[in-house]
Amino acid sequence: MKQYLKRYAQNFDYPLFFTVLLLSLFGLVMIYSSSMMVAIVREEQAPDYFYLKQVKNLTVAFLAFLVAAIFPYKHYANKNIMLLLTVILVVLFTWLKVAGFGAEEVGSQSWIIVPGLGNFQPSEYAKLFIILYFAAAFYRKAQKYTFEKLQPTEIFYPIFLWILVVASVAFETDLGAVIILCGIAISVVAASGIPFKIFWKFFGVLGAFGGIILTLLFAFKGQVLTEKRMGRIQSYFNPFDYEDTIGHQVVNGYYAIGGGGLEGRGLGQSIQKLGYLPEPHTDFIMAIIMEELGIWGVLIVISGLGFIVFKGISIALRTKDPLARMIAAGISCWIAWQTFINLGGVTGIIPLTGVTLPFISYGGTSIILLSLAMGILVNISMFEKVARKSSQS
Template structure:
């Protein structure tokens, strides 16, 4: 046992771990600052209401990180495990259809109420797609090289992806649909498949996905294209024309960002969180960071997230194991795409989707599954270090 622990201590990825911990703790502080007014006025609770709930979420997430870090990533190629996870995910996604809860004004029904917390199955779907695609293509590569992969070899992953997209889109969680699509493309790109075949895969994926989304819009168009969502599109096209309506949140986000300047107005001193930005502790938390801590605070957050993404991609490039490469690339793309969608909506580059900022925003399901993914990434990083030591003939 001591030998086993010594192996982990020696090969552990400390920079990745400490960056993850720093972002979580930084997010915890900002959740307290951003959510205190909402907790007092809207929830009739103490100012530390969201802080305490997120602290509990982080404790559970810490356990998930440890499990991910010490459970060998090789097991994710096990077909029976992936089938079991697919079954669990489909049960959760179908459960949301009938018993899900969400924001009535947006038409979203994405959460399962567990009493002590709300669980969002679409977050589970993001991690599942990474593990399922990586495992499926890895098993294919054991029989045939990825270069010889044909259409028959990728039909089942595509069908599973379409099923997941259909279930998540049926919840009308469009932000999650975008992230899951980006993850699938990134994992396939990291598989080693030939560029021409990748482009064919991408075309098939895009074609089937577009047809599926079109079908969903035809069947549930009125539920998906709610007044709130149409308003977000209008706000994106011309935000200042609807500043008292659908652009209200975006405009106040701009004011928060502009008020911060270089150094910010000071931690806890935000004006926009005092009822101007609805739920500022979630997807608009970066606006509060910009207002209170200025550009320097934004750079700190983006630097931490950028480091994790680059670390994941570096791990993917260094490893010789295709399974490790695909999982690492998938986790890195997940964080990168989700960060882009969050900040893109905040800055007006894309319409708002309600996607949270990884590790920073308030949310139990998000931090739980991101922490588990970070544990897996650390486990892969240890394997890459082990590969390097073996190639040099060093002791493990």
């Protein structure tokens, strides 16, 4: 163990770690700035209410990062680990169905209350689970068969499990998470190394099941396409026509972005956070960053997240281990898709989905699971460096 830790310290991915750390600390500052009015008026708490809660979240997230960074990633292909992760997933979604909440507040039944931890969002766990489970399943199959002979029917269980997860998340009406889960699954399969022809067969199976899911969703559209969700689609096309109702958040986000200009109003000087923007510290925190810090704040966030995605893809391309490649590609895709969906909703490129901005937005479940993912990526990076040095010597 001592030798492992020594080798680990010598090959630790410091650029990736410090990028995640700086983004998280930057997010902490912006959460304090953007949430003060919400804390006072809506929660009837001190101005630093959300800031202090996020400090606790970051403490837990740091511990999660350390554990994941030290734990050898190859163990995720172990059958017992796969079973444990699956059991946790089933328990969380069953718990959510029985005692979930959030539909009354934000139109999405997405949270459960875990004693001692507070609110927990199972869909965030589902993102990391799909990456690890798909990567492990394909890796184990690759040990038995060549990918040229692998058929979609031989990986029935991962596909079936993916369908159940996507359907469960969709019926929470967390449509942003559904898009991310689909992107993650495709990226992991694409990184597995299967031939292009087989990949399209697999993609066809996913598409067929996806069509069935869409049919079911529209059959129960009253449960999935709720009035709030339909309002977001309507406000996407004509936000200023619904400025006083369903387009209120989008329009005030535009005011925040336009009000900041190139240089911004100054840290803490946002106007839109003073009761105009309903969720300034969660999915619309980038609008506040733009208003207060202008183009420089945007560059900090985009550069940091872009570096993480670039680093993950680089690790996936360099490693010769298919398990490491699939996990690294899946994590990179997760960060990239979630960033695009959040920024796309804030800027009006796509409809709002309520997805948070990675490492920046307030949220305990998000920062903890993302930190776990970063710990796994750092661990893969360390093993990749060791393998590269060994091959060169």
